[in-house]
Amino acid sequence: MGERKGTNKYYPPDYDPRAGGLNKWQGTHALRERARKIHMGIIIVRFEMPFNIWCEGCNNHIGMGVRYNAEKKKIGMYYTTPVYEFKMKCHLCDNHFLIKTDPGNLEYIVVSGARRQENRWDPTQNEQVVPETKETQKRLFDDSMFKLEHGTDDQNYAETAKTTLINLYNRNETSWSDNYTANCKLRDTFRKTKNDIKASIAKDNALLKKSSLNIKLVPEVEEDKQLAAVLSLKLKPKLDAEKMTALIRKNIISESSLPCTSFTAAKEQKAVQVLKVNNLKNLVLINEKCSTPKKIKLAPSLVGDYGNSTSESE
Known part of the structure; x- marks a missing residue:
């Protein structure tokens, strides 16, 4: 709302048009407080987190879409596209982290103060449909033979994937055609899991109370049982078959x-x-x-x- 003050229709009686505008006449900037570092090439913008990160100051998770007041500064050029850097303070601690743009890969890069939560994967590995790259689009436009081969490959791939798509559709219809039955099965599974968790918690609390301990117990796994059995056997002397028979x-x-x-x-x-x-x-x-x-x-x-x-x- 601050920038509207310089564009209103009210002009005071002592206004001098030779000043070049209301902001220059009053000695203020249209961005007000957001331009307090403009002499350093920095302006304050509202920055939205482009992905999930982990703050290195407090090790807390910061989700994608969280907004900050960031200091925006131009740090270079990628051909004719400027590269900007954003500095912001974590809302949970006093740590600052830097994020800059990467126009070459159409991506953001965490420079310091945080680390990105890796959720990236290659879409071709799980058979996702990906858009064509600029090089492929250029060859499709210039090379007729490549365009014919590319179209043939797409048709063959569609025929191959048709069987899989039909099977997935039939399976989906079989599982979810009756919403009531599917809901009952799902609720039964959740109920059984919930009861198992409650029984496990009660068992752990009884063991802790019996042993007068105040620690967190980890779930019991089969590998731990086998390791404990091996360690208990090592405490006993090993006897061969003859000695055991004689004993x-x-x-x-x-x-x-x-x-x-x-x-x-x-x-x-x-x-x-x-x-x-x-x-x-x-x-x-x-x-x-x-x-x-x-x-x-x-x-x-x-x-x-x-x-x-x-x-x-x-």
């Missing part, structure tokens, strides 16, 4: 065959030591029913010998 056999032999006994391998070793100290090689047991004494040899192992069971040698 299992020894455990089976040392176990009691009676359910209510407390005789163990440790007690066996203790008993053997006592027998060696007393130099007793044989035990003589008297049968209460028979008055004839009987001699019994001590077995090399007491495992399986539980008090009342005796081995008679005739």
